[in-house]
Amino acid sequence: MFGVTILGNNSALPAYDRHPTAQIVTLNEQLFLIDCGEGTQMQLTRYKIRRSKISHIFISHMHGDHYFGLAGLLTSFSLMSREQDLHLHAPAPLKQILDLQFSTADTRFTYKLHFHPLNGDGIIAEDEKFSVEAFKVFHRIDCWGFVIREKKKPRKIDVERISGKNIPAIFYDRLKNGEDYVTKTGEIISNESVTIANTPSRSYAFSGDTIYNEAICKNVKDVTLLYHEATFLKDQEERAASRFHSTTIQAAKIAQTANAKRLLIGHFSSKYETLDEFLTETSEVFPQTQLAIEGVTYIIK
Amino acid sequence: MFGVTILGNNSALPAYDRHPTAQIVTLNEQLFLIDCGEGTQMQLTRYKIRRSKISHIFISHMHGDHYFGLAGLLTSFSLMSREQDLHLHAPAPLKQILDLQFSTADTRFTYKLHFHPLNGDGIIAEDEKFSVEAFKVFHRIDCWGFVIREKKKPRKIDVERISGKNIPAIFYDRLKNGEDYVTKTGEIISNESVTIANTPSRSYAFSGDTIYNEAICKNVKDVTLLYHEATFLKDQEERAASRFHSTTIQAAKIAQTANAKRLLIGHFSSKYETLDEFLTETSEVFPQTQLAIEGVTYIIK
Numbered sequence: 303m304f305g306v307t308i309l310g311n312n313s314a315l316p317a318y319d320r321h322p323t324a325q326i327v328t329l330n331e332q333l334f335l336i337d338c339g340e341g342t343q344m345q346l347t348r349y350k351i352r353r354s355k356i357s358h359i360f361i362s363h364m365h366g367d368h369y370f371g372l373a374g375l376l377t378s379f380s381l382m383s384r385e386q387d388l389h390l391h392a393p394a395p396l397k398q399i400l401d402l403q404f405s406t407a408d409t410r411f412t413y414k415l416h417f418h419p420l421n422g423d424g425i426i427a428e429d430e431k432f433s434v435e436a437f438k439v440f441h442r443i444d445c446w447g448f449v450i451r452e453k454k455k456p457r458k459i460d461v462e463r464i465s466g467k468n469i470p471a472i473f474y475d476r477l478k479n480g481e482d483y484v485t486k487t488g489e490i491i492s493n494e495s496v497t498i499a500n501t502p503s504r505s506y507a508f509s510g511d512t513i514y515n516e517a518i519c520k521n522v523k524d525v526t527l528l529y530h531e532a533t534f535l536k537d538q539e540e541r542a543a544s545r546f547h548s549t550t551i552q553a554a555k556i557a558q559t560a561n562a563k564r565l566l567i568g569h570f571s572s573k574y575e576t577l578d579e580f581l582t583e584t585s586e587v588f589p590q591t592q593l594a595i596e597g598v599t600y601i602i603k
Numbered sequence: 604m605f606g607v608t609i610l611g612n613n614s615a616l617p618a619y620d621r622h623p624t625a626q627i628v629t630l631n632e633q634l635f636l637i638d639c640g641e642g643t644q645m646q647l648t649r650y651k652i653r654r655s656k657i658s659h660i661f662i663s664h665m666h667g668d669h670y671f672g673l674a675g676l677l678t679s680f681s682l683m684s685r686e687q688d689l690h691l692h693a694p695a696p697l698k699q700i701l702d703l704q705f706s707t708a709d710t711r712f713t714y715k716l717h718f719h720p721l722n723g724d725g726i727i728a729e730d731e732k733f734s735v736e737a738f739k740v741f742h743r744i745d746c747w748g749f750v751i752r753e754k755k756k757p758r759k760i761d762v763e764r765i766s767g768k769n770i771p772a773i774f775y776d777r778l779k780n781g782e783d784y785v786t787k788t789g790e791i792i793s794n795e796s797v798t799i800a801n802t803p804s805r806s807y808a809f810s811g812d813t814i815y816n817e818a819i820c821k822n823v824k825d826v827t828l829l830y831h832e833a834t835f836l837k838d839q840e841e842r843a844a845s846r847f848h849s850t851t852i853q854a855a856k857i858a859q860t861a862n863a864k865r866l867l868i869g870h871f872s873s874k875y876e877t878l879d880e881f882l883t884e885t886s887e888v889f890p891q892t893q894l895a896i897e898g899v900t901y902i903i904k
Contacts, residue, residue, distance in 0.1 A: 314678070314679070314682055315679050315683070316645050316648070316679075317648075322675075340642065340645075340671075340675040341641065341642045341645060343617060343641070344617050344622075344641075344642060347617070347618075364708050365708050366674055366704065366708055366710075367675075370641075370672075370674055370675045371641060371671075373667055373671055374623075374641040374667055374668075374671045377615070377667050377668075378616050378617075381615055382616070393707075395703070399700065399703050399707070402696070402699060402700050402703065403667065406665045406694075406696045406697075406700070407665050407666050407667055407744065408743060408744055409667075442709060443707075443709055572682075
């Protein structure tokens with residue numbers, strides 16, 4: 303299972319029971335938390351998410367609606383006697399703030415917290431099953447997006463077609479990784495003729511708070527699901543730009559240019575009580591759009 | 604109107620839709636916020652409290668469940684274009700944390716925030732209608748309680764009994780303040796004979812997180828309503844002491860010794876799903892007890 307569950311879909315000022323940004327990405331048994339606005343720990347409880355499974359937390363930037371819930375969550379982990387290491391990837395200034403908060407409170411940690419400062423673009427976390435790549439977006443202060451990718455799965459041996467080809471079993475792992483086989487007589491048995499492609503690897507991109515900028519497209523190219531902020535409707539393009547945010551149409555254009563398979567929009571301004579028009583406008587340009595709704599899990603397929 | 608509305612009645616780990624500590628004290632047209640746990644701004648919305656009327660915020664101590672909602676609330680005030688000055692009374696280390704959070708976020712304030720560090724015991728805020736006195740309580744880190752008092756109202760002139768006494772009207776203000784009148788012939792007209800006592804001034808004491816300690820009683824003596832924490836039931840006395848918290852019976856004993864008129868208990872541990880037993884145990888020692896329930900306003904009378 304690879305999916306994203308929305309815990310907060312609103313911009314800075316909480317309104318209409320919409321909360322500041324937080325998302326849980328589930329990749330098999332592992333959970334990643336992206337951003338952690340105020341109230342995230344309550345939202346985790348509300349939507350029955352097993353917070354103990356969170357292994358990595360990614361914070362996009364230092365506006366409070368993206369991290370004011372973090373110190374509380376980290377403290378609560380200790381109150382719940384968490385033992386598993388936790389990796390926090392965030393802008394460097396967050397470390398000093400957390401250190402001050404925890405030293406002033408004399409907080410006792412039951413687990414090890416590893417702080418990894420964000421620094422430019424590139425892979426920031428990976429194991430054999432996934433990688434996470436950070437990339438800069440364009441906001442009033444330093445802000446990052448994240449692409450979470452399944453690792454490319456190896457090809458499968460085509461049992462019927464390989465029989466009689468006399469390829470030694472010891473070479474099968476190299477076939478799975480795409481190599482051709484060369485016989486003792488110099489004959490080339492092409493990889494495609496004896497293996498089958500596995501399902502393509504899926505990816506989720508979270509693009510942070512950003513003004514419209516096509517430079518993002520190269521970072522989120524071909525992703526399976528792109529989350530892009532759409533703080534305002536299309537008639538507020540100037541207002542959006544002045545606040546370093548995007549509109550519906552702009553989010554759609556990024557998805558289109560980047561050739562994303564699907565688009566999820568969120569970070570809605572508190573000036574809007576209802577969200578239908580966000581979907582209508584965005585879908586006009588990019589039909590495979592969904593609204594980020596709190597409590598809903600979007601499967602990445 | 605003088606009353607306290609509970610926004611959070613739970614201890615550190617939010618549970619059962621109970622929130623960390625926050626209370627709104629209403630005194631006529633003025634609102635005071637005492638403590639500001641994570642989610643306080645959402646609770647203000649939920650219970651339809653006019654946050655723009657908050658003039659003073661008091662933070663008891665630097666454990667996160669008492670202030671992690673503050674940076675968000677202060678930021679939201681600006682997003683709502685607040686213009687009125689705001690007075691924040693809190694332990695000194697909070698200033699550095701807030702300064703870092705706001706400078707890193709490049710937060711633009713629309714109003715003036717006055718930071719007043721807590722420092723020992725004494726009056727920390729007052730005007731012609733109220734006074735707020737801080738006093739140290741006994742927790743794992745520095746922690747304060749607060750007593751909010753109406754200013755003593757002047758006596759009223761007894762129109763029937765003063766007639767014929769030939770006291771000049773210019774002396775009436777001094778009569779209201781309790782002075783006797785001395786006639787030109789040296790006769791004393793006692794204050795009580797020509798004035799009526801006004802309703803007695805009321806007071807609310809919030810006693811912060813504290814281990815059982817009778818030294819608190821002198822600070823909260825004779826208050827109209829005492830809020831005292833009761834984190835644990837009576838069978839957890841050792842556990843309470845080891846964590847610098849109190850039990851039901853201990854809260855009741857403080858109320859009794861201090862001669863409080865009524866007692867409100869809160870800061871319930873997350874280990875308890877239901878609260879009935881808190882009331883039963885506390886009432887056995889101090890019958891005028893109520894449970895602090897979120898969303899409920901307790902009138903101070």
